[in-house]
Amino acid sequence: MLLQKAARFFSTDIGIDLGTANCLVFVKGQGIVLSEPSYVAIKNGEPIAVGEEAKRMAARTPIGLTVERPMKIGVIADIRITELMLRSFIQKAKTKVVARRRLIKPRILVAVPTGITEVERRAVMDCAEKAGAREIRLIDEPMAAAVGVGLPVAEPTGSMIVDIGGGTTEVAVISLSGIVESKSVPVGGDTMDKAIVEHMKRLYNLAIGERTAEEIKIAVGSAYLDEKSEEMTTEVRGRDLITGLPKTITVSSKEIHNALDSSVTEILLAVHSTLEKCPPELASDLIRHGITLAGGGALLRGLARRISEVTGLFARVAEDPLLAVAKGTGDILNYLDNMESDPY
Ligand SMILES: Nc1ncnc2c1ncn2[C@@H]1O[C@H](COP(=O)(O)OP(=O)(O)OP(=O)(O)O)[C@@H](O)[C@H]1O
Ligand SMILES: [Mg+2]
Structure with a gap:
């Protein structure tokens, strides 16, 4: 118990958006310290470059060198390479942190897509553990995104978030700190x-x-x-x-x-089918609050307008949509101690 308390005192908490396209690291008390593409360059089975540097090498590699994207459709496709990548990002994050010692065995909160299987959740936990975490918690990506863009998630009112990432689009209606309806599609x-x-x-x-x-x-x-x-x-x-x-x-x-139309249509269908399942009280909240778009895909020109036209609801792109999930994990870190009972 005493040891546990000491470990907590000497280490800090970090939030990670482990995305198909980009990985972001938030350090408590400091904000987002790292944002890099989820790419790893491998030579003779060993990583020689990670993140931005590896992405620049993609499709330009000589024989014997490959560039991998270890995350596919929001989940881990290659455990070993994801672990290498995560370890390297946590290491890089450490170099940017003032009190480095505090990142020795951090507690880590990782955002994961809704509806991933138990095996996939386990894989994320394993990777974070092997990459150096003392304790790992997972949070649903749309919840983190909603918190990150400042939606009133804890209020008894419905808010809709649409997070369009590299691998998946996650649509969720949130009220009273929980996801009421959601849909995740492998489109982005x-x-x-x-x-x-x-x-x-x-x-x-x-x-x-x-x-x-x-x-x-x-x-x-x-x-x-x-x-x-x-x-x-x-x-x-x-x-x-x-x-x-x-x-x-x-x-x-x-x-x-x-x-791009077939991808955009699938995003519209995901939004539509979530709205269809929404209880009437929440649907009426959405008329007042509209829909908020996050994730890099939200930056596609005219997407908010198209969603607005199809649903008849007001739709807006969040400020810094690429940072939404990481910022949200950062806010949720403050509630980590009582997360079992109430994550936010
Ligand atoms: N201006 C833009 N217009 C359209 N798409 C963009 C723009 N900027 C970035 N993107 C796209 O956003 C995607 C990356 O977004 P993001 O970082 O939110 O994904 P991710 O979180 O890594 O993926 P996922 O959540 O699916 O695992 C990439 O496919 C990128 O091409
Ligand atoms: Mg994402």
């Missing part, structure tokens, strides 16, 4: 990037990598188009599948909008 930034890769192949016989596709999405992608929308273009470099030679072509925002 990655499916959009894949749709752009396919589009370029089908229409132009042009092979491009997923990183290039992501750049196109961010440059000209959109979820809403009307006659007033400004037509944008961007240059795309890839390999001609017929000649085998490098080629540059110009694509328009309209065709990229069309390529």
